[in-house]
Amino acid sequence: MHRALPVRTAHSRGWLSRHVGQLGLHSVLVAISVLFLIPLLVVVAASFSDEVALTRNGYGLWPSQFSLDAYTYILADPSQILRAYGITISVTLIGTVLGLMVMSLLAYALARQDFTWRRPVAFFVFFTMLFNGGLVPTYILITQQLRLRDTLWVLILPYLVVPWFVFLLRTYFQTLPKEFIESARIDGANEWQIYRSIIMPLSTPALATIGLFCVLMYWNDWWLALLYINEPRLYPLQYLLFAILKNAEFLSTNSSASAMLTSVRVPLQTTRMAMAVVAIGPVAIAFLALQRYFVRGITLGGIKGE
Numbered sequence: 001m002h003r004a005l006p007v008r009t010a011h012s013r014g015w016l017s018r019h020v021g022q023l024g025l026h027s028v029l030v031a032i033s034v035l036f037l038i039p040l041l042v043v044v045a046a047s048f049s050d051e052v053a054l055t056r057n058g059y060g061l062w063p064s065q066f067s068l069d070a071y072t073y074i075l076a077d078p079s080q081i082l083r084a085y086g087i088t089i090s091v092t093l094i095g096t097v098l099g100l101m102v103m104s105l106l107a108y109a110l111a112r113q114d115f116t117w118r119r120p121v122a123f124f125v126f127f128t129m130l131f132n133g134g135l136v137p138t139y140i141l142i143t144q145q146l147r148l149r150d151t152l153w154v155l156i157l158p159y160l161v162v163p164w165f166v167f168l169l170r171t172y173f174q175t176l177p178k179e180f181i182e183s184a185r186i187d188g189a190n191e192w193q194i195y196r197s198i199i200m201p202l203s204t205p206a207l208a209t210i211g212l213f214c215v216l217m218y219w220n221d222w223w224l225a226l227l228y229i230n231e232p233r234l235y236p237l238q239y240l241l242f243a244i245l246k247n248a249e250f251l252s253t254n255s256s257a258s259a260m261l262t263s264v265r266v267p268l269q270t271t272r273m274a275m276a277v278v279a280i281g282p283v284a285i286a287f288l289a290l291q292r293y294f295v296r297g298i299t300l301g302g303i304k305g306e
Helices: 004-047 051-057 069-074 078-111 118-130 135-145 163-174 178-186 191-202 204-219 223-228 237-253 255-260 268-301
Strands: none
Touching: 004 268, 051 268, 069 237, 069 268, 078 118, 078 163, 078 191, 078 204, 078 237, 118 163, 135 223, 163 204, 178 191, 191 204, 204 268, 223 237, 237 268
């Protein structure tokens, strides 16, 4: 027993010397993760704080004085929030699925070396990254020609094709083994079968990464609703929270309105924090579900020239 102890000690020291770099790297990453987590904890703590106590004591990792005033103000009409959640979830799901389908099909065509119009179409897609039609022509097209105002499609179609995402997918498709496509073509598979049975299963990391970007884009959008939605029943979550915040700012700064509504207490600072908490939940869940694809998805950043 006494002779085995130095051997174990030497073995432990050898293991530690071999893994000291890895342990140090993991420690640094954990510390950075905690630093990124602190602002989120501050926001959550502020949302549960009393407005007066927050102003007096400042922000911290724990509520200065626990209060639900901010959430009471935001959830004054729960049906409105639930309806906005439903609209945003529907728009996000439909837009992400359709966007991935359209952009992946376009990217697959651009990745094919035997596609005759590959370069002109790629230039057309790239051109839209540099120039657009302008706000006024776009507004006239959507409202007068397409008549999409006050519909859910006006929140989906403008973001259906993002040129940058198309080029990222095209780059990934170009890295896939061409032997699989050639073998499938020899076996009699058509283009749709090749795309569905070979390209899509092999492109899960790329599609998951772009899909998460699409989810974030649709979930956080309030600009399209500001331009094209006039019906309150069609407000998405972000725009509804934006409207609630504007009302809170108006009530807190307008003395005459505050005098008329003396029974209404508007916690402006804590309402802003509570809005962030209400809006970030589903996005955080989506990120946690798809984060394992990011290790391979980050390689999409290198666009190869032709």
